[in-house]
Amino acid sequence: MLSLRGLTKRYGVQTAVDHLSLEVPAGQIVGLLGPNGAGKTTTLRMVTGLLKPDEGTALIAGRDITLEPVEAKRALGFVPDSGAVYESLTGMEYLLMVASLYGIEESAAVERVARFIEFFELGMDTLERKLLGAYSKGMRRKVVITAALLHQPKVVFLDEPLDGLDANAAVGFKALLETLAREGKTIVYSSHILDVVERVCHRVAIIHQGRLLVDGAPENLIREHAAASLEQLFTRLTGAYDHEQRAESFARSLRS
Numbered sequence: 001m002l003s004l005r006g007l008t009k010r011y012g013v014q015t016a017v018d019h020l021s022l023e024v025p026a027g028q029i030v031g032l033l034g035p036n037g038a039g040k041t042t043t044l045r046m047v048t049g050l051l052k053p054d055e056g057t058a059l060i061a062g063r064d065i066t067l068e069p070v071e072a073k074r075a076l077g078f079v080p081d082s083g084a085v086y087e088s089l090t091g092m093e094y095l096l097m098v099a100s101l102y103g104i105e106e107s108a109a110v111e112r113v114a115r116f117i118e119f120f121e122l123g124m125d126t127l128e129r130k131l132l133g134a135y136s137k138g139m140r141r142k143v144v145i146t147a148a149l150l151h152q153p154k155v156v157f158l159d160e161p162l163d164g165l166d167a168n169a170a171v172g173f174k175a176l177l178e179t180l181a182r183e184g185k186t187i188v189y190s191s192h193i194l195d196v197v198e199r200v201c202h203r204v205a206i207i208h209q210g211r212l213l214v215d216g217a218p219e220n221l222i223r224e225h226a227a228a229s230l231e232q233l234f235t236r237l238t239g240a241y242d243h244e245q246r247a248e249s250f251a252r253s254l255r256s
């Protein structure tokens with residue numbers, strides 16, 4: 001359902017993403033992990049058609065994002081970490097605009113939006129009357145997630161999707177992801193919250209300096225590397241130093 005083939009992006013002399021390949025079948029939730037600057041956002045921007053790769057390509061439900069961008073984009077939904085929206089539109093105006101771009105009829109769009117809004121407990125009054133510029137971070141996040149899922153994409157890319165969601169909304173959203181995966185959707189979940197990734201994702205891919213380090217089911221990777229948790233595996237593969245000792249010597253240097 002999702003195929004990354006040798007994806008590469010260079011910024012000057014720096015290679016941000018280095019020949020990244022990954023095959024993800026329908027119904028799988030894959031966690032995309034990596035330390036700051038590893039190349040996760042650059043990867044997500046390439047596979048969603050926002051950034052042109054220097055080499056390689058991505059196939060979304062069999063459609064090449066570089067050669068067939070419109071067909072590929074029809075099959076994908078993207079929740080970016082920035083969550084930028086048109087601040088001078090109401091939530092409803094924004095979502096109906098997104099729906100019309102996907103060719104969804106207005107009556108069907110209103111009905112779908114109403115279902116999402118009920119699920120996220122946002123309130124139709126807020127959606128219809130308040131401008132997005134006056135929404136809280138969490139409220140805005142709910143609108144951005146709705147916008148990404150409205151056209152029922154086959155492949156969904158999520159960059160820190162829980163950022164700003166309250167505990168109730170986060171629990172509901174995680175359950176929704178599991179339901180969507182059971183229905184056959186492919187989900188790529190990029191996050192730094194490793195315990196959530198360990199619980200939600202069927203599989204994790206850890207990238208470092210643009211390269212794929214490991215890829216597999218979290219429980220298998222943890223066992224194979226004799227780690228206690230995904231967090232320990234992650235720091236071992238990408239950090240390689242003693243965090244407690246480092247914090248202690250840092251605090252000591254501040255005191256002296």
Ligand code: ATP
Pocket residue numbers: 011016034035036037038039040041042043
């Ligand atoms: P984070 O977890 O901090 O969000 P990330 O894994 O998403 O990090 P990217 O944003 O993909 O990392 O960045 C990967 C590398 O590419 C970094 O070294 C970054 O400085 C570089 N980079 C990203 N965008 C640009 C740009 N527009 N111009 C130059 N370098 C860039």
